[in-house]
Amino acid sequence: MRTASTQQVGLTPSTQYDFQVRENRNGQASAWATLVSASATTLAAPTITAPSATVAIDGRIIVAFGLTYHGVTASWSGFGAGTTKTVDLLGLTTSVTPDPTTTPSASVAAIAASLPDPALRVVGTVLSYWVRTSAIRKSDGVVLHGAWTKVTNWPFTVT
Numbered sequence: 070m071r072t073a074s075t076q077q078v079g080l081t082p083s084t085q086y087d088f089q090v091r092e093n094r095n096g097q098a099s100a101w102a103t104l105v106s107a108s109a110t111t112l113a114a115p116t117i118t119a120p121s122a123t124v125a126i127d128g129r130i131i132v133a134f135g136l137t138y139h140g141v142t143a144s145w146s147g148f149g150a151g152t153t154k155t156v157d158l159l160g161l162t163t164s165v166t167p168d169p170t171t172t173p174s175a176s177v178a179a180i181a182a183s184l185p186d187p188a189l190r191v192v193g194t195v196l197s198y199w200v201r202t203s204a205i206r207k208s209d210g211v212v213l214h215g216a217w218t219k220v221t222n223w224p225f226t227v228t
Contacts, residue, residue, distance in 0.1 A: 117215030120145035120156060120179070122200045124186075124225050131189055138189035139227050143200060143220060147182035153205035154179040159217065160186045161197045164224065167217045176203070190227040197224050 092099045122145040129140025143158050157173035177184045179202060190196060199217040206213055 117154075117202045117204050117213055119201050119215050119218035120148065122156075122198075122220045123222050124198045124220050126228060127185060129185070129189060137192045139192060140185055140189055141196070141198070141225070141227065142183055142185040143198060144183045145200070147180045149179035153207075155203045156181075156184060157201050157203055157214075158184045158186060159199045159201075160188065160190070161199070162194065164197045167199055169214060169216070171217070173201075192227050194227045195224050196227065 089101045089103050091101045122143045124141050124143045127140040127142040131138045141160065143156075145156065148154070155176045156179050157176045159167055159171060159173050161167065175184055175187050186198075198220040200220060201217045202215045204213050204215075205211070
């Protein structure tokens with residue numbers, strides 16, 4: 070009995086594939102044979118769940134042209150130590166769910182457990198803060214993005 074193995078890359082998640090093999094002995098190739106037992110469905114794409122995050126006023130403050138601006142920071146329980154997961158933050162003045170391709174305002178390693186909004190916000194502004202988790206798939210290096218999720222204290226009024 071001969072044994073061989075191979076790893077296939079670039080396969081689509083949740084898709085069934087059939088495999089064929091042939092033997093090459095002393096320069097003579099056998100006919101192709103379908104490996105019925107090797108028919109398999111690839112694993113589903115990994116689930117990337119957004120953290121349960123809250124936002125709060127942080128210590129950043131500036132007064133300019135008669136307006137007061139405060140910093141806002143998102144916080145969550147850190148996770149993913151030693152992994153390639155990040156948490157993305159997005160602050161919008163609309164309550165419409167962001168498109169999956171929307172570029173985040175900022176990103177940080179998921180283990181960090183907090184991420185400041187890079188923009189200072191005018192006191193009284195009502196904002197919709199969203200977070201998502203992104204991860205790099207080890208098999209091919211592709212970045213996978215989870216769904217945008219509202220922070221728990223949504224909407225948030227800058228005070």
